[in-house]
Amino acid sequence: MGDYHLTHLKELESEAIYVLREVAAQFERPVLLFSGGKDSIVLVHLSRKAFYPAMIPFPLLHIDTGHNFTETIEFRDRLARSVNARLLVGSVQESINNGRAVEEKGINASRNVLQTVTLLDTIEAHKFDAAIGGARRDEEKARAKERFFSHRDEFGQWDPKNQRPELWYMFNGKKRMGEHFRVFPISNWTEMDVWQYILAEHIDLPSIYFTHERDVFYRDGVWLATAPFMEMKPKEKVQYRKVRCRTVGDISCTGLTLSTADTVEDIIQEIAATRVTERGGRYDDKRSEAAMEDRKKEGYF
């Protein structure tokens, strides 16, 4: 009997691979929710590892708000091709066109909340029974209580008070017709873990994660990118600055960081020195203290 040493990142990787294999084993129609952000890119990488030498046994689904950075969309298409995965796109614009979703109005309008409608409609249309997401418990306090296998009722809703106990590593994915599960393989990873893993595994990222110059404006402590659909207040001025994204969502809610970091190593140094949480730059979380909890109950990612 020997001793052994497994680093924490290897252990987290092993845990995530185990969860992904449970999904493939327990569900008939799983799908991986691909946002174009680093967490879902890591999920795709982990999925390749979990099923090697076979292909990833589920499609990727992107909910496109129509307000994404061009770089995200190009990267998404390239990645899906390179791993030979089927890519499905759910369009928020279509949900608005056919009256399923109503566009928000005003200065802080965002399509972020509308994604829930498109997501739930797409899950129902394809009869997906498990949707794999890149959410992490360290991101936000409502997520700290999320399970690996998170049950959703036939309306796609989460009931935080009535979650199934999750014991050892036995995930109970049993469900009734019309219900589905959200599965979060990297629940136990922190932002730093994700970046270190990207560095260690040489994982490619969209260019907007690295420093670049673009037109931005400042609102309520957050830098936002300009775009034709972004309405600005009279006093807000367009500035040309060196920025990068710390998280990637749609343009209306992705806060940009003033940064000159142009490698993963630089980003790691920046994060190690930063004293603001990752979601601190997310405009959508600022709406109220319980913003995330409310969105999650309704069926958000």
Add this chain to the structure above:
Amino acid sequence: MEPTFSSRAYLDMELLRFTTAGSVDDGKSTLIGRLLYDSKSIFEDQLDAVKRASIQKGSEHINLALFTDGLRAEREQGITIDVAYRYFATPHRKFIIADTPGHIQYTRNMVTGASTANAAIVLIDARNGVIEQTHRHTYIASLLGIPHIIVCINKMDLMDFREEVYTSIKNDFQVFARQIFPAQDMRFIPISALKGDNVVKASGNMPWYTDGTLLHHLETIPISQDHDLKNQRFPVQYVIRPESDEFHDYRGYAGRVAGGFFHPGDKVVVYPSGIESEITAIDTFSGPLSEAHPPMSVTLTLKDDIDLGRGDMIAGVEPGLQVSCDINAMICWMNQKPLQINGKYALRHTTRDVRCIIQEVDYVLNISTLEKIIENKNILMNDIAQIRLRTTKPLLFDAYTTNRITGSLILIDESTNETVAAGMIV
């Protein structure tokens, strides 16, 4: 940019999972808040939010407990209602805290948090000493096979940091704990979570205590022997068949090593068939490995073409793995609906799904007094009992005390699909 943060050191850290147990007012949330705050794991925006909330509630100081405050219902009621997970890291280790509530009715949450923990922190209020809840929490930690117990005697500031208070509580604890687990790794630390004594920083108020802060213990507890490294156990999770030109006849058994070390060339036995074979390769995306051990996720290939699928087990040739339909288990009941004797349930054990019938309740345990109540057959939420059950297909198992993975099971109510019990095979 001047590199200040070492990625090499970060990549070399180990992972420690621990759980916290304490009664409602033992200062558990404050302790976790203190660990996060003093280890600089709190970000400025979180700190600002907590400062604002503290002032709003009329508190003069930062209320450390607010850092771990989760859902709105809790914020309103001021109680923790479910297991929440917290993360922090020091240059030595990364930590996952399963933060579980201490109310009597929430035994199920503590069992959940304890099921994956390497260590348990048992909190005792120095003013009250060892109380009934301390017994419950310690017993659950022992039942769930947590290898290391750290007893924190908290609120020492309210007892003038007196050594005799600490010594007396430590003695009381040992007297009862040694009955439950004679060989347990147990450590005792006098702390004040509120003032920060002996949590992350050594206390100047208790010079008589020199055995290290709580964080020091968390960073140095040896955890490499926490898995069963002796008996080779590999529950097959998923069969990988690429059906591509390049890997035309490939058949790999994917899973997570549950015990022992596996190498190419090892002779193995496949259960339940009992057929012998040999490992030809340990495959991963990054290339083949010469060794796999818990808790690695790998893919094994075998020399012989055997009918083997999810729920089967690849094990060493030494005897030991038990194969039976008749199971004795300690269970923690987790559902509002009581256990039905002669009732049928779905049962999950490793990756194996079977059905079972509950045949007998041997006894219900009073976990405060450890008294076995044989007459009581009525198992309610949060009860702990020993039961006998019979499965439709044999389980391939070890005793829970030998292996926490191959010795554990869950019961699922087939009408609601809810997980209703956690079981530890005796």
